[in-house]
Amino acid sequence: MKRILESAFVGVVVFASCLTIRAQATEKVSSVESDLTATNAPNNLSAIPPLPSGKSTIVGGAIRDVDPVLDRFTLKIAGEKPLRIVFDERTQVFVDGKKVSLRELRASDHASIQTTLDDTAVFAISVHILSKAQQGDYGGEVLSYDPSRGELEIVGGHEGESIRLRVTSATKFSREGQGSFTSARSGAFDLQKGALVSVQFDPDGKGHGSATEIAVLAIPGSRFIFSGKLTALDMHAGTMVILDPKDDHSYQIDFNSGTIASFPNVHTGQLVRVAAEYDGTRYLAHEVSAY
Numbered sequence: 629m630k631r632i633l634e635s636a637f638v639g640v641v642v643f644a645s646c647l648t649i650r651a652q653a654t655e656k657v658s659s660v661e662s663d664l665t666a667t668n669a670p671n672n673l674s675a676i677p678p679l680p681s682g683k684s685t686i687v688g689g690a691i692r693d694v695d696p697v698l699d700r701f702t703l704k705i706a707g708e709k710p711l712r713i714v715f716d717e718r719t720q721v722f723v724d725g726k727k728v729s730l731r732e733l734r735a736s737d738h739a740s741i742q743t744t745l746d747d748t749a750v751f752a753i754s755v756h757i758l759s760k761a762q763q764g765d766y767g768g769e770v771l772s773y774d775p776s777r778g779e780l781e782i783v784g785g786h787e788g789e790s791i792r793l794r795v796t797s798a799t800k801f802s803r804e805g806q807g808s809f810t811s812a813r814s815g816a817f818d819l820q821k822g823a824l825v826s827v828q829f830d831p832d833g834k835g836h837g838s839a840t841e842i843a844v845l846a847i848p849g850s851r852f853i854f855s856g857k858l859t860a861l862d863m864h865a866g867t868m869v870i871l872d873p874k875d876d877h878s879y880q881i882d883f884n885s886g887t888i889a890s891f892p893n894v895h896t897g898q899l900v901r902v903a904a905e906y907d908g909t910r911y912l913a914h915e916v917s918a919y
Contacts (some may be wrong), residue, residue: 720737
């Protein structure tokens, strides 16, 4: 009986020891999981490190061999050895002046890279790409022009997209349209906000577009005479469309209801003469006559 009790006592001790060991193991695992959770918690992640503080340099060339795994690409510079450049989530990418996702970094024939040294590596602070698809002509409305930096921003084209171009001392200016408008000389002073322009430009080899010729079509405050067939008339919206036979172009002209009310016989299909002023956003009629 004594031996049975001793055996039972030993069994209880062993069982208790197993429970203690298991509890300790569970506690250790929970502690490790807690540490891992604390380590992985977003609130405990260290902030993105600041950009390298060294002096930055802008280099231009062609982007090749973009490696999104090793976060690097090669820049081919005319007359020099290819330059390997690294990047990370701090790098900003622009295509035709518009900021895009880092994932859109790609090979390009014309790019301008703002770089600095990060230890011994050349690091890309920003990448400016000019797409080949937008070489040539671009027409639209001037959003802004900074004469001190020669930077011009125009909105127009498909879906109202804007483009930034560089205006230089070699850029040629002209006015196009009616004699009363074209008789005055043109220049960078015509690049007022709201001005209508048509621009020819070429890549400058540094990832930007350089305007070679700018034709100014209208500036705020300029007056025009439109003559032609009235192809559309919306009294409620206050708009009309005139097809000018001189250039076979249709012009939309806005008007105040009182302007047309004094000419009750004006209707679509008629030949009309409209005196209008461009106010920076639209042509506004101030006199309408039929003939």
